[in-house]
Amino acid sequence: MDWNLYDPGAFHDELISTPGNARAAARGVVSYLRKFTGRHLAMRQRAAETAIQEMGVSFTIYSEGENIDRSWPMDIIPRVIALKEWQRLEEGLIQRLTALNLFIDDLYNDRKIIKDGIFPEEIVLGSKDFLEACIGAKPKYGVWANICGSDLVRDRDGTVYVLEDNLRVPSGVSYMLENRAVTKRVLPQLFRKHSILPVDDYTSQLYDMLSSLSPRAVENPEVVVMTPGIFNSAYFEHAYLAQKMGAELVEGADLVVGDDDCVYMKTINGLERVDVIYRRINDDFLDPETFRADSRLGTPGLFRAWRKGNVALANAPGAGVADDKVVYTYVPRIIKYYLDQDPIIPNVPSFLCVDPQQREHVLANLETMVVKPANESGGYGMLVGPASTKAERAAFAELIQKSPRNYMAQPALSLSTAPTLCEHHIEPRHLDLRPFILQGEGHYVTAGGLTRVALRKGSLVVNSSQGGGSKDTWVVDTEAK
Structure with a gap:
């Protein structure tokens, strides 16, 4: 298998900077993998799939009224992030969740952000996840979302954006942990040669945080x-x-x-x-x-x-009000309001369909937009403009005009890629990253997170329910001795 022939084209690749050249943090991984033939790597991939079946790592999809249990799809070539870059992302994730929890607590209590004209009251009242029954509640430490999974994406110029926040019942952390266990089984030599930050302490950190909430x-x-x-x-x-x-x-x-x-x-x-x-x-x-x-x-x-x-509930009821994709567009202002800081990790540029001028822009450019409903998850109910048909765009235009509050849009990003094993050769596949952030009295962020991969060639949809897979995510300290 010739890694010199691997070419991600115009996309930013997480492992390869230019054809034949690995990024600094990934040099050791690529150098090691170069030694294997395509057939040998395919054997390691099959070993990983066997291990996943033996370990019972599965997920359920719903199709035509049936529940179908499937083995977790994982590609054995890891995604690599340099420690220095990760440390900055970790700061940004803590900043973001801190501000969002202050925002939720404010909405259910004093509503200062509304009174000060920073956030529109009608957006709150129009959210199905704003629970009037929670008004006046005070969870311990003032924290409503104790467990958050924020989705990060990288555009073609290398900029990392927050694509969305998951503050209700974020899932996927077990697959992150199992991906690491499987990779250690099938590529053990790599772990002996590289300083890879561990993720194994997540469940103990989760337990300690939950225990600290006890009344x-x-x-x-x-x-x-x-x-x-x-x-x-x-x-x-x-x-x-x-x-x-x-x-x-x-x-x-x-x-x-x-x-x-x-x-x-x-x-x-x-x-x-x-x-x-x-x-x-x-x-x-x-x-x-x-x-x-x-x-x-x-x-x-x-x-x-x-x-x-x-009794303590994690996450608290009503936390989903900040999980709204329309609220997402206000997060930079929320961070500035509560923390007096600029966001460390930017939002993807977004358009609110409830605003007449922005709505007209979205409707005129649907073929280049990704349109998302405010409260769906799992990749359902959205329009990926570049991959859509004229009929699909027309149907979405009607939905937007009928219920503009329920939709927001973003320009379709050129998601970064990573080498992915396809039979006996490697091809670029698009991916994202879901780190997991805990907040109680303090904060904890997983070292990396769940990398989700669009296994279908050219696809930008990474959700497992929509045919996506995953990779182990390595935060590598290149300066460790």
């Missing part, structure tokens, strides 16, 4: 992971994180709220008090007493117990 001052708070059940697409992750943290994995029916407005878990020895719930259930289904009355996934009275300070 009771006890040495070992009872922390549980609350799942909608085995048919959820991220159930593997729910079970994985519970097992790694030594926490109980529960469903809504396993919990009960007592007359004292405390939450208890049903066990064979009777009821046990629960202090912290890492919930992987959307707000709507969390508590049929407060939200959807037909929900069979939640626990009646759970929201009441949280409001009274008898």
